[in-house]
Amino acid sequence: MRLLVLASAIWTILAMAFLHHKTKGFGKRTLFSKPAGSPRKGALYAFTRGMAPWAKESVMLNLPSYVAGMAFHAGVFSAFGLMCLALLGFELPFFLLVIAQVFTLLGAIGGLSLFVKRIVKAELRGLSCPDDFVSNLLSTAFALLAFLWTLVPSMESLWLAEGALLLIYAPIGKIRHCLFFFTTRYHLGAFFGRRGTFPPEGNSHA
Amino acid sequence: MPELDELESRLDALVEGDFQRGLEVFRSKLKEAEASYLNSCVHCGLCASSCHYHRADATLENVPAHKLDVIAAVFKRNFTAMGRVAPGLVGARTFDREMAKAWVDAVFGRCSLCGRCSINCTIGIAMPRIFRAARAALGAMGLTPSDLQATVDNSLQHGNNMAITQEDWVETVQWIEEELQMEVDDPEAKLPLDKKGAKILFTVNPREPKFFPLSLQASAKVFWAAKEDWTLSSDPGWDLTNYGLFNCKDDEAGAITQNLVDAMERLGCKTLVIGECGHGYGAARWEGPEWLQKSYPFEIKSILELMDDYLREGRIHVDPSKNTVPVTLHDPCNLVRHGGICEAQRRVLRKSVTTFTEMTPNRAENFCCGGGGGQLSMARYKNRRIQSGGVKAGQIKDTGAKIVVAPCHNCIDQLMELNKEYKLNVQIKTVAEMVADAIVTTA
Numbered sequence: 197m198r199l200l201v202l203a204s205a206i207w208t209i210l211a212m213a214f215l216h217h218k219t220k221g222f223g224k225r226t227l228f229s230k231p232a233g234s235p236r237k238g239a240l241y242a243f244t245r246g247m248a249p250w251a252k253e254s255v256m257l258n259l260p261s262y263v264a265g266m267a268f269h270a271g272v273f274s275a276f277g278l279m280c281l282a283l284l285g286f287e288l289p290f291f292l293l294v295i296a297q298v299f300t301l302l303g304a305i306g307g308l309s310l311f312v313k314r315i316v317k318a319e320l321r322g323l324s325c326p327d328d329f330v331s332n333l334l335s336t337a338f339a340l341l342a343f344l345w346t347l348v349p350s351m352e353s354l355w356l357a358e359g360a361l362l363l364i365y366a367p368i369g370k371i372r373h374c375l376f377f378f379t380t381r382y383h384l385g386a387f388f389g390r391r392g393t394f395p396p397e398g399n400s401h402a
Numbered sequence: 403m404p405e406l407d408e409l410e411s412r413l414d415a416l417v418e419g420d421f422q423r424g425l426e427v428f429r430s431k432l433k434e435a436e437a438s439y440l441n442s443c444v445h446c447g448l449c450a451s452s453c454h455y456h457r458a459d460a461t462l463e464n465v466p467a468h469k470l471d472v473i474a475a476v477f478k479r480n481f482t483a484m485g486r487v488a489p490g491l492v493g494a495r496t497f498d499r500e501m502a503k504a505w506v507d508a509v510f511g512r513c514s515l516c517g518r519c520s521i522n523c524t525i526g527i528a529m530p531r532i533f534r535a536a537r538a539a540l541g542a543m544g545l546t547p548s549d550l551q552a553t554v555d556n557s558l559q560h561g562n563n564m565a566i567t568q569e570d571w572v573e574t575v576q577w578i579e580e581e582l583q584m585e586v587d588d589p590e591a592k593l594p595l596d597k598k599g600a601k602i603l604f605t606v607n608p609r610e611p612k613f614f615p616l617s618l619q620a621s622a623k624v625f626w627a628a629k630e631d632w633t634l635s636s637d638p639g640w641d642l643t644n645y646g647l648f649n650c651k652d653d654e655a656g657a658i659t660q661n662l663v664d665a666m667e668r669l670g671c672k673t674l675v676i677g678e679c680g681h682g683y684g685a686a687r688w689e690g691p692e693w694l695q696k697s698y699p700f701e702i703k704s705i706l707e708l709m710d711d712y713l714r715e716g717r718i719h720v721d722p723s724k725n726t727v728p729v730t731l732h733d734p735c736n737l738v739r740h741g742g743i744c745e746a747q748r749r750v751l752r753k754s755v756t757t758f759t760e761m762t763p764n765r766a767e768n769f770c771c772g773g774g775g776g777q778l779s780m781a782r783y784k785n786r787r788i789q790s791g792g793v794k795a796g797q798i799k800d801t802g803a804k805i806v807v808a809p810c811h812n813c814i815d816q817l818m819e820l821n822k823e824y825k826l827n828v829q830i831k832t833v834a835e836m837v838a839d840a841i842v843t844t845a
């Protein structure tokens with residue numbers, strides 16, 4: 197099982213590297229207009245203050261979904277952390293284990309709630325393709341199994357197999373956003389930074 | 403509606419080669435950034451309410467991610483391995499007549515390219531960059547709405563988007579000059595035409611000579627008060643508009659930009675000043691050099707920055723008590739969010755009026771008035787334009803202001819329609835008009 201997880205992880209890394217390389221292959225745009233601001237500062241803003249919930253109206257208007265999403269991501273990352281430690285044979289100190297349990301459980305709940313939302317809300321359902329459901333289910337199950345494994349260690353094989361499946365699927369579907377989130381956000385920040393829009397000066401909700 | 407039928411019949415007449423050409427043009431517009439955007443959407447749906455179309459009419463078709471999705475579906479099918487292997491799984495679609503129709507509806511019919519969704523997207527997808535690539539592809543397939551294309555054709559054939567003759571333009575300038583001389587009681591007050599070696603070449607939206615001469619007169623008054631060395635051009639270099647930004651045919655957009663560059667060269671001016679027009683500023687300042695694939699050998703500024711400079715340097719003096727009616731400010735998307743000109747107009751207004759109330763939200767978070775992206779020229783989508791403009795109308799009402807200042811003549815056109823439709827009972831003015839009203843000449 198450990199070898200399967202390792203092979204899956206290697207596949208994920210190689211496939212993501214290939215996707216990145218392919219995207220790079222589209223080429224960089226040479227820009228001729230004189231910049232009004234700094235792309236670097238814009239990108240920095242996009243990754244920091246620009247991601248704060250209060251900086252985004254879309255977050256403030258959808259706080260429950262935002263919280264569920266954050267919990268979901270935290271849970272999946274915690275589960276990956278646990279998996280790495282399990283593969284390396286490390287045992288977590290008790291208080292860290294409790295934190296990991298809280299994160300993975302909340303992550304699974306967050307993932308499940310987003311899954312239900314996707315089914316129940318007509319607009320979101322209309323926006324979805326099968327990949328959205330598969331990606332959610334694989335990730336939610338991974339977080340949930342990680343939580344259960346902390347209570348029932350004999351579930352390790354099932355959890356690791358599910359983890360391998362998640363790793364194999366990641367570059368295939370929308371989980372690839374774990375790569376493209378960073379490149380997209382960088383480009384957004386650089387674009388608005390160059391134009392002097394990011395970082396913003398005034399309070400746009402005043 | 404003849405245009406509607408015409409576009410439908412153009413869609414019906416598409417043949418395989420058209421789709422191929424569309425795909426080629428679409429691909430040619432994509433660089434690393436756009437390829438990343440097209441791989442990024444997680445279908446969270448949080449962008450929905452950031453779009454004024456969706457605010458006004460909460461349907462799936464108006465969700466920005468859905469508009470993006472119809473484009474991304476074709477991208478996936480043609481340019482990604484998974485889109486070819488398992489199209490059903492990842493939502494990839496073949497570019498056929500049905501999809502072409504969906505593209506037209508999404509990028510021409512339901513988007514003003516305002517970019518508000520970009521900054522509210524969970525991931526950060528700059529959607530208008532994708533929508534512009536799709537518009538370019540549709541243009542190559544002969545699917546640009548004909549009234550939008552006619553506006554571009556006017557610029558290409560007549561040197562301005564309203565087909566104003568050179569004679570009419572020059573006469574109007576002379577007439578406004580006489581009006582200005584009377585207003586400021588100075589026979590030396592001028593609207594110089596073709597003054598070689600002037601420091602500034604000032605450009606205007608053709609709506610000014612055609613419908614809003616007071617706007618041009620107000621700008622001229624500001625230049626007069628600042629004792630500026632400026633000129634207008636009598637050749638096509640006087641028109642700042644460029645609807646090539648909206649039909650997204652870069653060669654046509656570049657040819658229109660070239661008019662400005664040629665006028666600058668012919669007159670030997672140092673600074674090209676773009677009058678109050680959002681898309682005109684965006685086109686000339688940001689996209690023009692990209693269309694021409696070269697940097698300008700001159701400086702380019704918005705008149706808003708210039709007025710801000712004048713006030714800061716004490717070149718003009720204003721008395722806000724001359725403008726006591728409550729004022730609010732509209733932020734044109736191409737000037738503010740996409741243009742980066744955000745604070746200059748605010749500093750100018752705060753000095754020129756007694757009561758200035760911001761809309762909420764404002765600046766880079768502003769809502770589009772609904773007239774951007776070429777919507778004003780596309781008659782077939784008029785109802786959607788007016789409906790989506792209801793969001794802006796609501797913002798205006800909430801401020802309680804009686805004057806809406808809009809540094810963009812396209813926005814002004816839309817706001818005037820909203821004024822009627824939503825019974826706002828406001829006056830709509832440019833920043834220069836407010837400044838001109840507040841100017842004190844004895845200081």
Ligand code: SF4
Pocket residue numbers: 452453454455465466469512513514515516517518519520529530770
């Ligand atoms: S660019 Fe503006 S109009 Fe277009 S989808 Fe985004 S928010 Fe809506």
Ligand code: SF4
Pocket residue numbers: 442443444445446447448449450466467470522523524525526527
């Ligand atoms: S917010 Fe961004 S990632 Fe989420 S659905 Fe909209 S476009 Fe896609």
